[in-house]
Amino acid sequence: MRRLLDALYDGAAWLAALFMVALLIAVLLSILGRQFHFNIAGIDAYAGYLMAAAGFLALAHTLKRGEHIRVTLLINALRGGARKGLEVWSLAMAALLALLFAFYSCRLVWQSHAFHDISTSNDATPLWIPQLAMAVGTVIFAIAFLDELVLELRGRRVQAASGEALRNE
Structure with a gap:
């Protein structure tokens, strides 16, 4: 099960990276279009869709690598059961959220599909298509938080500490 979950998080991260490369290409095409006087209809809207997809798909991988912003002032002051209790409570609330x-992300995709919502930009893309990446990303993010909660409850959670704080101090 551990390998499957890690593969899920890594797969979402690779997909996010692919969307980032596609975003770069879309932005470059937009710049070239302005310089050489050609227009690709909806390229700005597609760049926005790609950016959102990359951000949402990277959430779980970022969480599992300890790169999300975390306020540790209170938790670092606690020891033993109080610290574990606060960790469990925090992870449970984060998992719930x-x-x-x-x-609600999945519901939005369903509603956009059911109501035939389309982009107001000149690309007229059915909105459920770009919203699908958001829904998939948030589902994987929720799975990652549940994973962290279960690991904490079982005493197997490893705190993935980001080195960023060490480099800034």
């Missing part, structure tokens, strides 16, 4: 975020 992530599940709600995933639920």
